Amino acid sequence: FCAEWADRRRSLDFDTDRVVIKVGSYAQRRALGATSKFPRWSVAFKFPAEQKTTLLRRIEVNVGRTGAVTPFAVLGPVFLAGSTVSMATLHNADDIARKDIREGDWVIVEKAGDVIPRVVGPVLSRRPADSVPWVMPSTCPQCGSQIHREEEEAVWRCENVSCPAKLQRGLEHFASRGAMNIEGLGESLVAQLIAGGLVRDYADVYHLTTDQLATLTSTSEREGKAIERRFGAKNAAKVVEQITRSKSNDFWRVIYGLGIRHIGERGAQVLARSFGSMEALETASLEALQATNEIGPVLAASARSWLDEPRNRELVSRLRAAGVRMEVPESERLQVAGPGPLTGRTYVITGTLASMTREEATAALERRGAKVASSVSKKTTAVIVGEEAGSKAEKAKALGVTMLDEAAFRALIAENPEP
Numbered sequence: 001f002c003a004e005w006a007d008r009r010r011s012l013d014f015d016t017d018r019v020v021i022k023v024g025s026y027a028q029r030r031a032l033g034a035t036s037k038f039p040r041w042s043v044a045f046k047f048p049a050e051q052k053t054t055l056l057r058r059i060e061v062n063v064g065r066t067g068a069v070t071p072f073a074v075l076g077p078v079f080l081a082g083s084t085v086s087m088a089t090l091h092n093a094d095d096i097a098r099k100d101i102r103e104g105d106w107v108i109v110e111k112a113g114d115v116i117p118r119v120v121g122p123v124l125s126r127r128p129a130d131s132v133p134w135v136m137p138s139t140c141p142q143c144g145s146q147i148h149r150e151e152e153e154a155v156w157r158c159e160n161v162s163c164p165a166k167l168q169r170g171l172e173h174f175a176s177r178g179a180m181n182i183e184g185l186g187e188s189l190v191a192q193l194i195a196g197g198l199v200r201d202y203a204d205v206y207h208l209t210t211d212q213l214a215t216l217t218s219t220s221e222r223e224g225k226a227i228e229r230r231f232g233a234k235n236a237a238k239v240v241e242q243i244t245r246s247k248s249n250d251f252w253r254v255i256y257g258l259g260i261r262h263i264g265e266r267g268a269q270v271l272a273r274s275f276g277s278m279e280a281l282e283t284a285s286l287e288a289l290q291a292t293n294e295i296g297p298v299l300a301a302s303a304r305s306w307l308d309e310p311r312n313r314e315l316v317s318r319l320r321a322a323g324v325r326m327e328v329p330e331s332e333r334l335q336v337a338g339p340g341p342l343t344g345r346t347y348v349i350t351g352t353l354a355s356m357t358r359e360e361a362t363a364a365l366e367r368r369g370a371k372v373a374s375s376v377s378k379k380t381t382a383v384i385v386g387e388e389a390g391s392k393a394e395k396a397k398a399l400g401v402t403m404l405d406e407a408a409f410r411a412l413i414a415e416n417p418e419p
Contacts, residue, residue, distance in 0.1 A: 009047065009206070012385035015082050018044045023322065033395035035375050049110040054078040054108045055121060059134050065169030065259050067157040071096060071136070073107070073119050081111045088117035092154040093136040093282050102131045109355050140165070167201070168194055174201025174202050178265055179257030180246045185238040192216050194224035202257070205243055210236045247323045251278070254324060258312075262302040271292045271303065273363060278316055279325035281285045282307055293371060307400050350393055351386030353406050361409070367418050376401060384409045 006402035009016050011114070014190055023029055032040040055076040059070050066351055071090040078085055079315045088109050090096050099121045101107065106126040107119050140147055140158035142165035149156045158166065175185035190285065193199040198212055210406050214234035252272035256265050263271070274292045275281040281303075289300035320326050347365055349358055356364075361384065362372045374393045376383055383396040383403050398404050404412065 002047075006047050014057055016047075017081075018046045020044050030394055031327055031398055032102055033376075033398045034391040049112070050081045050106050051110045051120065052078045052318050053083075053106055056101065056119070056122075058103050059101075061137060061141055063140060063158055063163065063165035063169070065165050065166055065173050066261050066322045067159060067163065069137075069140065069156045070400065071134075071146050073101075073109075073149070075107075075109065075179055080109060085109060085111075085117045088119050090119055093156065094136055094154050100173065103362050104128050104131055136147040138269060142166075160260070164194060164339070167199075173259050174257040174328070175205075176257075176373065178273070179250055181243045181255055182239070182246050182254070184235065184242055188218060189213075189216070189239070192231075193220065201315050201318070201320055204314055206247070206319070206322035206324065208240065208243065210240050212236075213239055248325055249354060251328045254278070254319070254326065255281075257417065258315075260300050260303055260306045267295065272328050273366065276330075278320070279326070282313065282316070293366075310383060324373055340367065340419045343369030345369075345381040346371045346373050347382055347384060348373050348380055348392055348396070349384045351384070351389035352407075353384075353405065356411065364413050368413070371419070 003341070005019055021043050022031065029041040029256065031404060034040055043270050056283070057074045057076060060074055061071050063069055073088045073090050075086050075088060077162050080185060087342055090101065099119070099120055101119055104127075105122040107122050108308050109117055109119055112118050138417075139145060140160065140163060143158065143160050145158055145161040145163065146162040147156045147158050168187075171185075171190045171194075172187055174180055175182040175190070182205070190199075193205075193208075193216075196216065198208065199205060212232060213231055214233040216231040218231070250272070252268040254306055255263065255271055255278075256268035270292065271281060271289075274295075275284055284304075286300055286304045289295055289303055290297055292300070295303075316326075342365065347370055349361055354357075370381075373380065376392050376399065377401055378401075380396070380399075380401050381393060385396075385403050385405055391405065395401075
């Protein structure tokens with residue numbers, strides 16, 4: 001059936017990249033259960049990716065917010081899997097050497113997962129006679145600083161904290177929805193602020209005025225003509241309002257927004273609730289960080305290294321002075337000094353609770369020493385089931401895991417006071 005549709009899909013009026021195969025019996029579906037993200041009774045058969053051949057004009061490198069210097073291919077435009085592709089990822093220098101990809105090669109390209117363009121490899125029979133292997137640049141293309149690579153890593157990095165490219169990507173991350181959520185502070189505006197010298201670090205954002213933003217201009221092209229547009233007072237006022245609002249964001253968003261390597265949203269939330277304030281986090285030892293539930297040696301070392309950098313500590317100080325929230329309300333902090341009444345137990349929360357948010361329920365359990373997991377397993381102590389519970393409740397039932405409704409959960413909290 002899958003092989004048949006690999007050919008027949010070309011006759012459809014829309015694009016498709018897979019056949020989804022499901023267990024038909026609902027009883028068997030319940031028995032098979034699901035992980036936190038995927039049902040175990042359903043699997044996708046992906047069709048082989050469509051491939052095209054095009055000219056690799058040159059190899060360039062991009063600098064990300066962590067300083068990672070990543071090569072990419074500039075291609076002759078080619079229509080592939082529904083869109084025109086002119087750039088593709090090359091992953092890293094080792095991958096380029098392994099595949100022996102060179103500038104001027106004719107290369108085979110495809111979309112990984114039918115989404116991300118990538119270079120599969122060169123067409124050696126069409127390689128020019130004067131072709132030479134590509135060599136990774138030794139300096140950052142944005143700031144000219146030497147780039148470095150750790151012994152056990154494949155990624156080269158620019159270590160200059162003042163690198164404009166790192167600031168550009170970092171500020172985009174700082175303002176993103178998952179971090180400080182400053183609507184309107186997107187890629188184009190960030191680039192203008194940096195180019196105009198108005199922003200040199202994240203703290204400068206909180207000193208921007210409506211007048212400064214209103215005078216900014218951008219240039220776009222339409223029908224071969226360059227059109228210049230002013231940002232305008234109305235748009236400027238909206239962005240300044242968003243910047244001001246972001247000062248009162250949850251503390252974990254600040255930690256995540258700072259872009260500390262390896263610290264994602266969950267890690268930021270755990271650090272915020274565990275230490276309660278930036279002051280406590282700044283003075284925490286490596287051992288204290290490693291002892292924190294869900295924070296392993298890699299995350300702990302990364303956080304400690306970032307906090308030990310004087311320029312980073314200065315940035316935190318300036319953000320604090322600008323009025324950005326740097327602590328968690330006392331009621332939401334984890335008590336990590338010693339074991340609690342629920343230490344050693346693991347709970348999973350699914351559905352919507354009427355009397356509190358999921359974050360509040362998680363904090364209540366963790367303050368009592370319990371661990372809150374994202375998926376159900378045989379080791380789960382109990383699943384707390386709210387309204388419109390999903391597959392986690394079904395899996396708990398299939399595994400015979402105890403299920404608590406909201407009333408039983410509140411009774412558990414009342415019977416086990418915080419230490």
